[in-house]
Amino acid sequence: MASQLDRLESRSIYIFREAFNSIDKLAMLWSLGKDSNVMMWLAKKAFFGHVPFPVAHVDTGKKFPEMYAFRDEYVKEWDLNLVLRDCPPVEEMDPSLPPAARSAARKTAGLKGLLAEQGYTGLIAGIRRDEEGTRAKERVFSPRGTDAEWDVRNQPPELWDQYNTAVPPGAHLRIHPLLHWTEIDIWRYIEREGVPVVDLYFAKDGKRYRSLGDQDITSPVKSEAADIAAIIAELEATREPERAGRAMDHEAEDAFERLRADGYM
Amino acid sequence: MSSQNRERLPVVIVGHVDHGKSTLVGRLFHDTGSLPDGRLEAIQEMCTRRGMPFEWAFLTDALQGERDQGVTIDTSHVWFKTDKRDYVLIDAPGHKEFLRNMVTGAAQADAALLLIDAAEGVREQSRRHGYLLHLLGISQVIVVINKIDRVGHDRERIAEIETDYTRYLSELGVIPRFVIPISARDGDNVVERSRHTPWYGGPTIVEALDHFEPAAAPPDLPLRLPVQDVYKFDDRRIIAGRIEAGILRPGDEVLFSPSNKTARVKTLEAWNASSPIEATAGDSVGITLDEQLFVERGDVISHIERAPIESDVFRARLFWLPREPMEVGNRYTMKLHTTEVPVTVQSIDKVIDATSLDSGGGTVVQQNAVAEVVLRADRLLALDSYITCPMTGGFVLVHAYRIIGGGNLSMEGYPDQRAMVSVKSTNITAVDHAVSGEERAQRTGHRGGVIWFTGLSGAGKSTIAQATARALFQRGYQVYVLDGDNVRGGLNANLGFSPEDRAENIRRVGEAAALFADAGVLVITAFISPYRADRDRARAAAERLLGEDAFQEIHIEADLATCEARDPKGLYKRARSGEIRDFTGVSAPYEAPDKPDLVIDTGGNAVDQCVDEVLAYVDSHYSARK
Numbered sequence: 001m002a003s004q005l006d007r008l009e010s011r012s013i014y015i016f017r018e019a020f021n022s023i024d025k026l027a028m029l030w031s032l033g034k035d036s037n038v039m040m041w042l043a044k045k046a047f048f049g050h051v052p053f054p055v056a057h058v059d060t061g062k063k064f065p066e067m068y069a070f071r072d073e074y075v076k077e078w079d080l081n082l083v084l085r086d087c088p089p090v091e092e093m094d095p096s097l098p099p100a101a102r103s104a105a106r107k108t109a110g111l112k113g114l115l116a117e118q119g120y121t122g123l124i125a126g127i128r129r130d131e132e133g134t135r136a137k138e139r140v141f142s143p144r145g146t147d148a149e150w151d152v153r154n155q156p157p158e159l160w161d162q163y164n165t166a167v168p169p170g171a172h173l174r175i176h177p178l179l180h181w182t183e184i185d186i187w188r189y190i191e192r193e194g195v196p197v198v199d200l201y202f203a204k205d206g207k208r209y210r211s212l213g214d215q216d217i218t219s220p221v222k223s224e225a226a227d228i229a230a231i232i233a234e235l236e237a238t239r240e241p242e243r244a245g246r247a248m249d250h251e252a253e254d255a256f257e258r259l260r261a262d263g264y265m
Numbered sequence: 266m267s268s269q270n271r272e273r274l275p276v277v278i279v280g281h282v283d284h285g286k287s288t289l290v291g292r293l294f295h296d297t298g299s300l301p302d303g304r305l306e307a308i309q310e311m312c313t314r315r316g317m318p319f320e321w322a323f324l325t326d327a328l329q330g331e332r333d334q335g336v337t338i339d340t341s342h343v344w345f346k347t348d349k350r351d352y353v354l355i356d357a358p359g360h361k362e363f364l365r366n367m368v369t370g371a372a373q374a375d376a377a378l379l380l381i382d383a384a385e386g387v388r389e390q391s392r393r394h395g396y397l398l399h400l401l402g403i404s405q406v407i408v409v410i411n412k413i414d415r416v417g418h419d420r421e422r423i424a425e426i427e428t429d430y431t432r433y434l435s436e437l438g439v440i441p442r443f444v445i446p447i448s449a450r451d452g453d454n455v456v457e458r459s460r461h462t463p464w465y466g467g468p469t470i471v472e473a474l475d476h477f478e479p480a481a482a483p484p485d486l487p488l489r490l491p492v493q494d495v496y497k498f499d500d501r502r503i504i505a506g507r508i509e510a511g512i513l514r515p516g517d518e519v520l521f522s523p524s525n526k527t528a529r530v531k532t533l534e535a536w537n538a539s540s541p542i543e544a545t546a547g548d549s550v551g552i553t554l555d556e557q558l559f560v561e562r563g564d565v566i567s568h569i570e571r572a573p574i575e576s577d578v579f580r581a582r583l584f585w586l587p588r589e590p591m592e593v594g595n596r597y598t599m600k601l602h603t604t605e606v607p608v609t610v611q612s613i614d615k616v617i618d619a620t621s622l623d624s625g626g627g628t629v630v631q632q633n634a635v636a637e638v639v640l641r642a643d644r645l646l647a648l649d650s651y652i653t654c655p656m657t658g659g660f661v662l663v664h665a666y667r668i669i670g671g672g673n674l675s676m677e678g679y680p681d682q683r684a685m686v687s688v689k690s691t692n693i694t695a696v697d698h699a700v701s702g703e704e705r706a707q708r709t710g711h712r713g714g715v716i717w718f719t720g721l722s723g724a725g726k727s728t729i730a731q732a733t734a735r736a737l738f739q740r741g742y743q744v745y746v747l748d749g750d751n752v753r754g755g756l757n758a759n760l761g762f763s764p765e766d767r768a769e770n771i772r773r774v775g776e777a778a779a780l781f782a783d784a785g786v787l788v789i790t791a792f793i794s795p796y797r798a799d800r801d802r803a804r805a806a807a808e809r810l811l812g813e814d815a816f817q818e819i820h821i822e823a824d825l826a827t828c829e830a831r832d833p834k835g836l837y838k839r840a841r842s843g844e845i846r847d848f849t850g851v852s853a854p855y856e857a858p859d860k861p862d863l864v865i866d867t868g869g870n871a872v873d874q875c876v877d878e879v880l881a882y883v884d885s886h887y888s889a890r891k
Contacts, residue, residue, distance in 0.1 A: 017506075152339065
């Protein structure tokens with residue numbers, strides 16, 4: 001009998017193949033985190049060892065050195081067509097945003113630059129519903145307006161595995177192949193498949209990173225989990241939310257929603 | 266069972282706005298200890314800041330707009346677990362304006378909790394949501410009567426609502442697993458048994474959830490693998506798709522529909538894993554074949570036996586979401602498994618009021634209504650009736666980049682056209698005739714052709730056919746009438762009146778008529794021939810042998826009431842009494858011609874006048890002495 005992981009995997013593969021078939025200018029966002037890497041792995045499963053679209057890293061320049069080293073290694077290992085895009089300085093961001101959200105907004109701006117430059121009509125992103133309240137309301141194929149905005153009050157219906165795959169002129173679609181996965185699913189899949197991840201996730205000196213972002217707005221959590229099995233055991237017991245260490249989620253009630261409505265992942 | 270293999274069951278919570286769906290989700294979370302640390306405090310703080318009483322709903326109402334207005338706008342997913350299994354709880358909005366989001370949430374669920382406010386009782390969306398669950402194929406339902414504190418935990422009031430609502434559900438064929446009285450706000454009968462309902466002996470919400478079963482594809486369904494894509498990334502040519510039903514193994518001989526090609530499966534492909542020895546429903550697979558076939562997205566792979574239906578016309582029961590109404594003649598894009606095809610609304614047969622279950626006719630389907638319609642696709646599709654195979658019998662309609670409706674297919678009254686398009690003999694070579702059509706026309710003074718009458722029983726097809734034949738004969742035409750009397754007794758004696766047999770009946774008449782015409786005869790056919798696809802094939806048969814203009818489609822038209830009043834053979838009376846089943850116009854469809862070559866109105870005109878019109882038309886088209 002197929003396991004729960006098999007079911008999750010099969011559905012993600014289905015989503016990848018729908019996106020690849022229906023969208024002409026398709027790219028995948030690679031943030032170098034655990035979810036991104038699982039997503040890459042699923043793409044290789046969907047396309048039998050190939051990743052048949054560009055992989056974009058929107059680089060804030062403030063990631064951990066371990067993440068850049070990981071990127072350079074796996075671009076070769078996985079034979080990826082990597083597209084790099086940097087982000088404008090924080091001074092150019094909306095000053096009404098709280099500090100961490102303002103810093104994170106650089107990534108939205110970089111993303112918009114990437115879209116303008118490359119003309120992508122579909123971007124695959126590794127968000128999950130269990131991460132955060134507005135992501136819990138996302139669609140698998142989620143339309144973005146001509147300025148990448150998310151019209152959250154007017155999302156289209158999405159039924160069974162029939163998606164809104166047509167792209168209006170000037171707009172683009174976000175495709176979310178991991179939307180139905182949970183954090184613990186990700187780690188169980190990493191364990192089963194041997195998906196490589198950055199070492200920062202594993203505890204050193206009583207701390208580990210549970211979620212990875214920019215160095216200055218991401219903090220580690222207390223943990224003794226030094227390998228995958230220990231992380232899974234920790235997650236089975238914890239009541240601490242995954243993004244507790246991501247400052248931009250917690251500064252104001254609506255900060256993250258505002259980021260996302262403007263085009264953030 | 267290892268935790269990795271725990272079942273995960275998606276359950277949707279639906280019901281009228283403000284009946285307490287989001288509150289129940291919050292309560293379930295809190296009382297099962299599933300809330301992340303700090304969440305409760307954060308919600309409390311938020312409520313204080315907003316100067317309002319504590320609301321559990323803030324747990325899933327993550328959008329500012331939702332909190333500001335105290336109403337759920339979009340559906341949300343949250344995870345929690347019991348000792349038995351993991352759950353994905355899908356909170357769906359109850360406001361009428363957000364029905365599209367309710368449907369989006371419910372379509373992902375295997376089971377549902379239907380919430381009703383004990384004080385307000387059954388309301389409009391309580392009923393509509395019940396109906397939509399039924400249409401979405403969710404049969405596992407628990408009815409939850411919430412806010413029992415508001416009616417003083419009154420047993421009689423609760424029983425009243427239970428009777429009212431279960432009667433409605435039973436008309437849909439839905440029998441709720443349990444009816445549970447709760448107070449989500451106070452936590453009564455959610456996780457802990459309530460001390461206010463000593464008379465209630467059933468399970469709490471959490472206990473009841475564990476009685477649901479994950480929806481699984483019935484194991485005895487035939488193989489259905491819709492082609493999603495064909496990849497040629499390396500030296501392999503891989504056909505990719507997800508198995509929606511059945512089992513596939515390397516070595517299987519498979520059929521592609523509607524292209525009707527066959528091949529043998531060589532391998533099941535996989536990356537970073539050994540080649541699977543079989544694949545079953547739910548598996549995303551890639552296969553290679555033993556020969557190179559041209560295969561496209563939208564083809565359905567099956568075994569040779571138990572293949573899907575092929576048709577370009579079908580009934581649909583659907584829900585309609587946009588503000589703009591659906592009207593007859595409108596065109597949309599239909600997505601069915603991996604096929605995408607333009608469809609036309611051919612007829613709207615029933616518009617159902619989901620709140621009263623009253624159904625009436627109608628020419629338009631308004632927003633949020635449910636209707637039974639007939640759709641015609643621009644080409645032949647491979648499909649299944651929803652009741653036979655839900656995975657290849659459910660569809661959505663798309664317009665202006667958005668999904669705007671969805672529903673289920675039924676073939677009731679319509680034939681499988683597979684037999685009509687299958688060519689079983691392959692080693693055929695064309696014969697050169699020693700006598701040409703021109704030579705025949707020179708001798709008879711007219712070309713051969715097929716004059717195809719179509720119309721309801723009693724419209725006057727046979728009467729006009731015979732009178733026209735007599736008049737043409739007198740003008741020197743070689744003419745012959747084909748009708749039920751001379752084909753049903755012999756050529757088609759082995760056919761009955763099922764949709765498939767009717768279609769085959771017309772196929773043979775069409776082929777026979779084409780041969781008569783090729784022999785130089787002018788043939789008049791007098792059959793109801795209710796299906797457009799069948800008549801199109803008869804036209805193709807004649808044009809294949811004789812070229813363009815060989816076939817004239819004449820609609821012998823009189824409305825149903827007129828035909829029924831005439832009822833020359835007493836057939837309508839027998840059909841109305843139920844003695845004859847599948848009677849065209851009464852209990853089986855009649856598809857009027859889209860663009861007939863000629864329309865003869867027998868309702869308003871005398872027979873002589875009708876015959877004169879046909880005569881003039883035929884003479885101008887087929888006479889060789891111009």
